[in-house]
Amino acid sequence: MALVVPLAASAQIALFTVNNGAEVPIGAVLDLGKVAVGDTASVRIRVRNIGTKTANITYFFADGVGFSVDRPTLPFPIAPGSVQDALLSFTQTTVAPLYPANLRVDSDINSVSAYVIAAVVVGPALTVFPACTGSNGPPPSIDFGPVQAGQVRLCNFSLQNPGAQDMTISTFQIAGAAFHISMGPSAPFTIPGGGAITFVVNFTPGAAASYTGSLAIATRTYSLKGTAFNTPLPTPLLEFDSGSIQSAQQRRLTMRLPSAAASSASGSVALAFLPDTTVATDDPAVVFLATGSRSLPFSVTQGSTLISIGGQTSAMFQTGTTSGRIRFTLSGVVTAGDPTTLLTIPATAMSIDSAIATRRLGDLDIQLTGFDNTYSAGVMTFTFSDISGQTLLPGAIRADFTQDFRTFFTKAQAGSAFQVRVSFPVTGDTSGIGSVDVQLSNSAGIKSQHLIFQ
């Protein structure tokens, strides 16, 4: 039998096991313990170069039936002070009290080895009843499935002893915050040959998330997993302050639930703009005003119907200067129905925000500021009157600036707000010109504006 080489001062490489990050020197014997038939027992092995020269590893095997080592391809170097980890595994399908192996690592400086042993026993067989699913592996696992947050899922299990002899279960414990054994024996306990015991595990997630845990039974550890989802919210109602929706408005969005929320929830409310026109693809002024963006977080607390938007009871937004639809959508929550809400911004005749008519020497200037939410503006007529209100010849003067407006809208891509100045060259005295009637046409109608010259 090859015995372990002690960590002599002259040693170049040394062997350790690593458990939860802690190194433990491997002695003469490394016992993997009892392994259930068909299961795999693994231990992390670390080769550390404790010398001052690079060690070139030329041999690294566990020579024995059922044993294997997962490590880099030979040969490989380990620099002074460095380590190389490997995974030593054992599995067998035949029951036997002793499976030996010689774990040996050779380097160009020195060699180390250890005697590794394992026993293969008949393990208990676990049966998982619906609604949970699972298997004895490999790898052993149990899935509790999706559960509504705050609710409990009970899973029933049967642990059988398939052998003829009594089986003592010395390890029977569960880990994981959302999992606990609600009914069953305490370790150690004995299962008679051919017999079984039953137990129940509760999965109780507090909030929507993925949960993991473990259930250790004798030589086998089952991974546990489950997911929790929030209770679907009653379909949120998106409501707006009263009054007809038009362009160039600042409106208020409130959100509420038709009935109290069964659990707290949070998500995002977003708006998107769908223009009627093909001249513009969007209207960037359609935003939530609090952030100048198109999305705000919202939240609702358990038992409440009030939805907080960005920490406030409501959220202001702009309707822009383009006819079309504003679509509000929610994300991040599960709702009973689709809360998507559409606001229609109707096409309207051109809107004038401000207008001024002024005289200059030789010119009459008209400045108009407004918007055309149809993006079809262009045709204008100007009818000048004297200070007594009499129309001046030649009467209505028609001008078509359609192409200019279209060019502007296409380039600006900033909604339909505009400021335009139109100058009329005049000869002679302009002081007698008192006013001008302006008509602005678009596809939705005609807007008239009477301006007094200043």
Add this chain to the structure above:
Amino acid sequence: MKLVLGLAFWAGCAFAQSGIEVPAIGAIVDSTGTLRLVQGVAGNFWLGPAKVWGVLSAACSDRRCLVKTDSKILSPTGETDAPPGPAMFDIDGDEAILFFPQQGIFARWHADTLDTLDWAVNGEILSVRLRGAETEIAVRRDGQVWIVRPDGSVVDSIGESVGPVLLLPEGVLFAAADELVLRRQDAPEVRLPLSRAQSITAMGAHYAAVHAGNHVGNDAIYALRTEPGRESLFLLPGDTP
């Protein structure tokens, strides 16, 4: 009188060929000390790109904006050295009156030059107004706000102002408890609900910028339209990405 002979599109600056441009409202100083142009029409605003950084104060008329950085007064035509700290402005045509609170100094700005004025006005200076050759000053003394001339003579008083004040060309805008009050000589007084107004500045020819909030993340900048008959309070888009 000759007849109108014809028409021609006036060449604007943004789209010189079309004569159409994006409407400008004025400018504000955002929460990061950046001068931002405010564009759009009433009820539909957006903030243009950052123009100047490190701005302490700014005010705009229909013709120009003046910007105070820590050591300069910036205008569209140039810059001039100025005392450190913020400033109050009022612009009238090609001239402006300034007050530097840290130094308690009044000055007159013209063509990128700054001339110190030998004025001594007692109390907390809240706003200045330049109308032709005449200057008026809003000042708080013992909890009462007065409008005075540089020689100390009293023009008017504002009884209920508890917050910032902005003297307008033809009136005064001030913060009372939970509301803004727009008072003019030739128009009915207008009151608009708004609490926690921190400052009021001239955003442009027809708008005032009102900074409001509690300085704990709920700050907001409002645009108050001051034209008679069209007074409205709007919220400007925030600048969070």
